[in-house]
Amino acid sequence: MAEVKLHGGWASPFSNKVVWALKLKGIPYEYIEEDLYNKSASLLKYNPVHKMIPVLVHGEKPVFESMVILEYIEEMWPHNPSLMPSDPYDRAQARFWIKFAEDKGVAVWKMFFSTGQDLENAMKAALEMLQTVEKHGPGEKKFFNGDDIGLANLAFGAIAYWLQSCVYRDR
Ligand SMILES: N[C@@H](CCC(=O)N[C@@H](CS)C(=O)NCC(=O)O)C(=O)O
The missing domain is CATH 3.40.30.10 (Glutaredoxin)
Structure with a gap:
């Protein structure tokens, strides 16, 4: 290799x-x-x-x-494990959530670097993003792909990585 x-x-x-x-x-x-x-x-x-x-x-x-x-x-390296579903519709769903994470996750990053009204706006956008995932995301499924971890989970993992860093803001 x-x-x-x-x-x-x-x-x-x-x-x-x-x-x-x-x-x-x-x-x-x-x-x-x-x-x-x-x-x-x-x-x-x-x-x-x-x-x-x-x-x-x-x-x-x-x-x-x-x-x-x-x-x-x-x-x-498509195997061990595959990180995208095999069904075309499920793949489309995974791609939707990846794009959602890319587009909306930036609100979390903005919480680090803004103050005043900008910070309020970033917090509101971040909360809305999380509530949307809670309402329309994988729900009872373990991962976005069902039982299997996938690229959509990694996309949201990056947001979680930011969130844990936010905890230290202003300390
Ligand atoms: N959209 C890019 C963003 C990458 C990015 O923002 N990288 C930052 C570190 S988190 C960087 O290299 N910054 C250096 C610079 O802007 O000069 C991706 O998804 O890879």
Whole structure:
């Protein structure tokens, strides 16, 4: 198997999503912790467009954008376990919730960096997002994919990662 490397950052939920997918599938990889104030030459070489983590390098081929990386991992190593349902309708549902997490999860991040009315708005949006998942999400199912963990869970896992960090805000 071509060598797999991940340029990431411990605090980044985007980076952790990729770590979780690689671990779930048991794919061996080399992890390179990036200092975002002093990015490595490799990171700048592999992600010249956004210069951001995470970047997965498979062989010498870089893949960036966390959800694009997760889809790449799923397509490259589809088994052990599969992280997308096999049924096309269920796949569409999973993709909907992934997009929802991507679009709405940012409200949680905004709670870190805003004050006053902006903070109020971010808190309201974050609460609405969580209530929507509670009302329309997996419900009694264990995971979005039913009994099996999937990419939608990893997308929301990143939000949970932010939320646990929010606990420390202003302490
Ligand atoms: N949409 C991107 C977001 C990645 C992102 O925001 N990465 C941050 C760390 S959490 C980063 O590399 N920031 C460095 C910078 O902006 O220069 C993804 O999903 O991968």
